[in-house]
Amino acid sequence: MTKPHIETIPILPLGMLNSFLIVHGDDAILVDTGLPGSEAKIFKTLKKHGLSWLNVKLTILTHAHIDHAGSAFGIKALTAAPICAHVLEVPYCSGQPPKLAATGPFGRTFQKTGAIERPFPYFKPDEIMTAGEMGLEDRGFPLKIIHTPGHTPGSVSVLLENGRVIAGDLAASGVLLGGILMRSKPKRPPFEEDQLAVATSLELLLQRGCKTFYLGHGGPLSADRIKEHVSALRRVQV
Template sequence: MNKPTIITVPILPFGMLHSHLIIGATGCVLVDTGTPGSEDKIERVLKKHGRSFRDVTLIVVTHAHTDHAGSAARLRELTGAPILAHAGDLDYYERRKEMTYCVTHWWGPLFLRSGVPGEPYLPFTPDILLQDDATIDLSSYGIEGVARHTPGHTAGSVSVELSSGDALVGDLIASGVFLGGFIRTGRAMRPPFEDDPQAVSGELMGMVEAGMQRFHMGHGGPLAAKEVRRHALSLRNLNPGRKYGMQAIGCACSEPKRAELVK
């Protein structure tokens, strides 16, 4: 078995936000695309490791929040790679529906009012659209592992599980104070938004029990299975938080023109 190389792509400093590249024997899979305009940061990391956009065989978008899906449409143009995502978030990818957010921390509504979580991105339709609890083998994209539906953070959240024991889980879990932040980076925490903590608990526990050893996420990390298990158990009896829409809290997020999104 050829163990893949997992490369962190910094999108924001201090581990606050990153994407990941999985470099396998015959393919390179990008997991999440960062905020709108992140393609240059991703290209720099590719070049640093002797790769280019044309080496990307697949783009996996773990969920529809702008910090994970924001550059997907542009990166598909640049790489020619298909986008894989889940139908549960399709309305948001295609910009046919306003995203709502179940906050997990007292500062969640303040974060929403900043407008950052609602930053618009260029709409797209995934080329590979998972349905229900589907799983897809990634061997045809040069990676030994699967991508599968892991709902809880959003209805359409997707994770990648590799035969090496690495799991890339988007926002099913975060770590550190202030999203990756400065302290307690090895301590799991809830992300700012989470639709269904009990569903997240079940998905994380399932991965731990299936033998996943290292968990890579969009904010902070990576974390060992023992810490992920502790966090998953802490979620078991929690109920979803209050749900907010961007307009409902008074955030007037303007829609940028296409020319502003596509450089």
């Protein structure tokens, strides 16, 4: 059987905000759902692969910020697929305001707009991950979900063959929110709850052989760029 393909879903243009579709034969897994109202953009990507909502077997949330979980409720109704999130992310899925530790001036300005704290249709995940790692091989998908805390306490990454990983907001690249320009240049996302935990999680992914890091904002980044970023995170503590 062919290896699963990772298709980037442009929720915002220029790599500013990405969700991902993992396509494996006639089955697909959606990783992150984008801002509220992203259903049409996700459907366009499904159609590109000759798929429909019912081909989506699972939705995985890397974390529950509005730009990743905002359409989860709507997608659930369309796909009937369960939503999987880590147990430590459940409070954010049900409306607890996120802790926003801005990583720089853009994050601070962005925070003032209130956009990231806007309410969105809340939900209870159907599959709540409590272990450090969860394999989906028994469901026909050669991939693993790994708990990689730091950006938020319940952030997870999705590891696939050939060193590919969807790492959510563990890192970003580009300018401002991410994407746009200089996309091979790593940067911190606008917010990060625990900088050193982010560094440790990225190191874990490097140790697991990750070579290509697909990101929510900007990316993808190579392992070398991630190593540079980890060094920067360990050097500059805020």
